Amino acid sequence: MKMLITCTVNGETHAVLADSRDTLLELLRERIGLTGTKEGCGNGNCGTCTVLVDGAPVNACLMLALEAPGHDIQTIEGLSGGGVLHPIQQALVEHGGTQCGFCTPGIVLSAKALLDDNPNPTPQDIRHAIAGNICRCTGYDKIVEAIAAAAIQARGP
Amino acid sequence: MKDFVYECPATIEDAVAAMRAVGARALAGGTDLIPQLREGRRDADRIVDLKRIPELTAISALSEGGIVLGAAANATAVARHPVVAASYPAVAQSARLIGSLQIQNRASLGGNICNAAPSADAVPALICHQARARIAGPAGRREEALEALFRGPGKTSLAPGELLVAIVLPPVAPRTAAKYLRFTPRREMDIAVAGSSAWLRLDADGAVVEARIVLASVGPTPIRAPSAEQRLRGERPTRGLLDEAGRLAAGDAQPISDTRGSADYRRSLVAVLTARALADCCRALNVEIAAP
Numbered sequence: 001m002k003m004l005i006t007c008t009v010n011g012e013t014h015a016v017l018a019d020s021r022d023t024l025l026e027l028l029r030e031r032i033g034l035t036g037t038k039e040g041c042g043n044g045n046c047g048t049c050t051v052l053v054d055g056a057p058v059n060a061c062l063m064l065a066l067e068a069p070g071h072d073i074q075t076i077e078g079l080s081g082g083g084v085l086h087p088i089q090q091a092l093v094e095h096g097g098t099q100c101g102f103c104t105p106g107i108v109l110s111a112k113a114l115l116d117d118n119p120n121p122t123p124q125d126i127r128h129a130i131a132g133n134i135c136r137c138t139g140y141d142k143i144v145e146a147i148a149a150a151a152i153q154a155r156g157p
Numbered sequence: 158m159k160d161f162v163y164e165c166p167a168t169i170e171d172a173v174a175a176m177r178a179v180g181a182r183a184l185a186g187g188t189d190l191i192p193q194l195r196e197g198r199r200d201a202d203r204i205v206d207l208k209r210i211p212e213l214t215a216i217s218a219l220s221e222g223g224i225v226l227g228a229a230a231n232a233t234a235v236a237r238h239p240v241v242a243a244s245y246p247a248v249a250q251s252a253r254l255i256g257s258l259q260i261q262n263r264a265s266l267g268g269n270i271c272n273a274a275p276s277a278d279a280v281p282a283l284i285c286h287q288a289r290a291r292i293a294g295p296a297g298r299r300e301e302a303l304e305a306l307f308r309g310p311g312k313t314s315l316a317p318g319e320l321l322v323a324i325v326l327p328p329v330a331p332r333t334a335a336k337y338l339r340f341t342p343r344r345e346m347d348i349a350v351a352g353s354s355a356w357l358r359l360d361a362d363g364a365v366v367e368a369r370i371v372l373a374s375v376g377p378t379p380i381r382a383p384s385a386e387q388r389l390r391g392e393r394p395t396r397g398l399l400d401e402a403g404r405l406a407a408g409d410a411q412p413i414s415d416t417r418g419s420a421d422y423r424r425s426l427v428a429v430l431t432a433r434a435l436a437d438c439c440r441a442l443n444v445e446i447a448a449p
Binding site: 001003019020021023042043044045047050053056057058059061062063064066067110113128129131132133 | 158160161162163184186187188191192194195196204206208233256257258259260262263344345346
């Protein structure tokens with residue numbers, strides 16, 4: 001079943017013809033062309049496809065495209081305005097918190113949701129916030145350090 | 158994946174009507190249903206999305222005490238609700254154990270219940286609080302004890318076309334406390350090898366008036382531990398008593414051996430988890446646990 005839907009992604013309104021079987025991930029990557037959101041496991045275990053729906057991290061592979069209308073969806077493309085990295089992205093670069101990079105968009109969005117909700121997280125809070133994002137390269141320590149540094153920077157001097 | 162019709166009714170009556178169609182399936186959080194459809198483990202001709210029905214997503218504290226949790230309310234909304242967090246902390250903690258934060262932001266309480274997995278984390282604490290299930294169907298509305306809803310792995314008492322609308326938690330009585338503990342090899346993103354939820358009501362002298370113990374992952378459904386509950390009644394909590402209740406709960410368990418653990422291992426876990434959950438209840442009530 002095909003349906004014309006209107007959805008808001010990174011503040012822009014898109015009118016898209018979606019199939020009822022499309023996931024939000026397929027809508028973003030294949031119908032809208034935003035390929036920054038990655039597919040890992042496709043069943044909600046790896047967190048690679050994490051996007052923010054009304055500010056909350058969700059797995060885009062576990063949501064139907066037809067569930068998107070009426071919600072504010074943010075992907076990694078919405079974070080780095082004008083080619084300038086978001087402070088979380090910059091911190092990951094500086095702390096070596098990214099290697100192959102495949103999990104990074106999801107990690108960044110999980111971290112953003114954490115810092116929006118809790119500007120002063122403990123290392124334990126950070127580990128909990130990214131527990132649904134699997135990284136097979138870094139061993140997580142550098143990611144946790146980067147998010148902690150981004151939090152300090154966001155709080156200001 | 159087979160093609161399906163998607164609809165999102167605005168009222169329970171429309172949803173019940175939509176569920177009468179052949180091959181209709183209710184969609185709440187979708188964290189189980191969507192991968193099942195994609196991997197061909199289930200199919201559907203019609204997906205009825207319940208999240209646009211206000212009664213299904215609302216969480217409403219009742220003026221006379223108690224709270225109504227919409228079946229499609231997600232785990233995060235349940236855990237963060239101030240009344241749930243303050244008065245039913247075991248329910249809030251249980252909701253925070255389901256999958257990752259990403260899963261909790263979608264997965265619904267009703268889905269955790271209707272999937273009827275013996276390991277469902279949200280269920281034991283709800284049963285300890287004597288939750289009731291509000292159900293709507295072609296024959297109208299009905300209500301039953303949540304405990305009675307479970308009929309086996311993946312099986313509930315819901316008749317074809319019936320929908321779980323809400324979970325009703327009765328008011329919290331004074332001098333009561335509840336706790337759910339589970340064991341998983343990984344701290345996050347894992348399924349309980351065994352779980353135990355304890356609920357205690359103490360009298361003014363610190364003796365147990367009533368106890369409820371509900372076990373997860375050690376039977377075809379979430380199950381009570383009646384011999385442990387009975388042993389506790391009328392007694393003052395001591396270390397020895399709580400350990401004995403744990404051992405009795407292990408005897409009440411009906412575990413199987415599978416890839417996640419052997420039956421013997423699960424019984425040992427039940428003994429430890431139950432004693433610890435009971436001790437946590439005593440601590441929450443500021444009751445000292447005597448040594449012997």
